[in-house]
Amino acid sequence: MLKLIDRYLISSFLLPLFYCLLAFFILFVAYDMSDQLKDFFTKQIPPKMIVRYYLYYIPIIFNLTAPFASLLAMLYCLGNMSRNNEIIAMRASGIALSRIVRPYLLIGLVMYGIMLILADTLVPRAHRLAAEILPRPTTVHATILAQNKSDLLSFYTAQGDRQWIVGHVDPTSNVCFNVVVIEYSHGRAQYKRQRLEAARAEFIPGRGWLFYDVDRLRYFPDGSQGAKVHVPRHYVSATRYQETPQDIVAAQHTQPSMMTLREILATLRHTRPDSDNYRKMRMEFHNRTATPAACIVFVLLAAPFGIFHTRAGMVKGVITSILLCLFYYFLGAWFINLGSQGYLAPLLAAWLPSIVFAGIGCYLLYRMR
Numbered sequence: 001m002l003k004l005i006d007r008y009l010i011s012s013f014l015l016p017l018f019y020c021l022l023a024f025f026i027l028f029v030a031y032d033m034s035d036q037l038k039d040f041f042t043k044q045i046p047p048k049m050i051v052r053y054y055l056y057y058i059p060i061i062f063n064l065t066a067p068f069a070s071l072l073a074m075l076y077c078l079g080n081m082s083r084n085n086e087i088i089a090m091r092a093s094g095i096a097l098s099r100i101v102r103p104y105l106l107i108g109l110v111m112y113g114i115m116l117i118l119a120d121t122l123v124p125r126a127h128r129l130a131a132e133i134l135p136r137p138t139t140v141h142a143t144i145l146a147q148n149k150s151d152l153l154s155f156y157t158a159q160g161d162r163q164w165i166v167g168h169v170d171p172t173s174n175v176c177f178n179v180v181v182i183e184y185s186h187g188r189a190q191y192k193r194q195r196l197e198a199a200r201a202e203f204i205p206g207r208g209w210l211f212y213d214v215d216r217l218r219y220f221p222d223g224s225q226g227a228k229v230h231v232p233r234h235y236v237s238a239t240r241y242q243e244t245p246q247d248i249v250a251a252q253h254t255q256p257s258m259m260t261l262r263e264i265l266a267t268l269r270h271t272r273p274d275s276d277n278y279r280k281m282r283m284e285f286h287n288r289t290a291t292p293a294a295c296i297v298f299v300l301l302a303a304p305f306g307i308f309h310t311r312a313g314m315v316k317g318v319i320t321s322i323l324l325c326l327f328y329y330f331l332g333a334w335f336i337n338l339g340s341q342g343y344l345a346p347l348l349a350a351w352l353p354s355i356v357f358a359g360i361g362c363y364l365l366y367r368m369r
Contacts, residue, residue, distance in 0.1 A: 005342070058217045071301070097307075111295040131258075166178065176200070268285070305320055
């Protein structure tokens with residue numbers, strides 16, 4: 001059960017946090033509307049759909065602005081208590097600085113959980129729905145269209161060491177057209193084992209794949225190849241080819257902002273480990289779990305800079321903490337780029353900025369005790 005001091009500290013923090021989040025949302029809508037208003041009129045989007053468009057953006061804006069809103073709310077809350085000598089009174093009565101900061105860390109932990117859940121549920125769905133109302137000139141529109149129409153889809157399953165190249169997929173009838181399946185050997189020194197080309201392939205649930213008008217070509221470890229064999233039909237059981245037409249189509253939706261964590265993991269299972277897309281998807285997965293930790297980091301950074309007893313000290317602390325947080329974002333973006341290019345392990349690239357700046361915040365708090 002929360003004590004009286006905890007309830008007071010939390011209530012004094014939640015109101016400015018709400019105002020900061022509301023201000024960020026209003027600023028975002030005002031800026032985005034000034035940029036998108038022409039497109040709204042050109043595409044004749046009704047006002048009701050415009051309202052829905054910005055409602056979809058609520059979880060997106062929350063995830064983008066919650067850490068910085070926590071920082072500003074924390075600075076305001078602690079600065080206000082410092083001006084009223086409440087911090088001095090608490091510490092004079094024997095309450096440690098870490099005890100004062102503890103409720104804010106609890107809120108930061110709760111916000112981390114909320115942001116993580118939103119990032120895995122509402123945010124990807126919101127991106128998809130917003131893109132359906134007003135497609136932007138990016139790969140987002142192509143991703144939406146890829147759900148219904150595919151052209152030269154490339155699909156790799158790491159479990160079976162197979163690559164599929166498909167001209168067109170009809171997921172409703174489980175039929176693929178202009179299919180090429182290349183099987184590789186297992187192990188590090190991979191080489192082609194077999195190439196299968198078919199005019200059409202039908203997936204039969206529970207049984208496997210049935211290929212029609214098939215050309216089969218076998219390869220040998222020395223790089224040579226055998227004679228091409230043509231057969232009217234070729235059956236492969238589901239125990240050998242576990243992938244389905246739905247898997248092939250789903251693997252093409254590689255716009256990370258539109259994918260849940262489960263979809264990212266599924267894409268990783270069907271992507272070559274040595275490909276650029278594999279590294280980028282791993283980086284996206286770890287970055288999405290690490291980004292919400294900024295709420296906790298910013299609380300630790302704001303606490304020592306928000307507690308000042310003079311006006312000049314308060315202004316200096318606010319400016320210093322904001323600059324540190326901006327540097328945190330810059331460092332995080334740089335590490336993400338390094339992780340996407342393979343220079344850093346994605347797990348390390350995602351979490352290292354949070355660990356470093358959380359350590360700085362803890363050290364500054366320790367110096368103030």
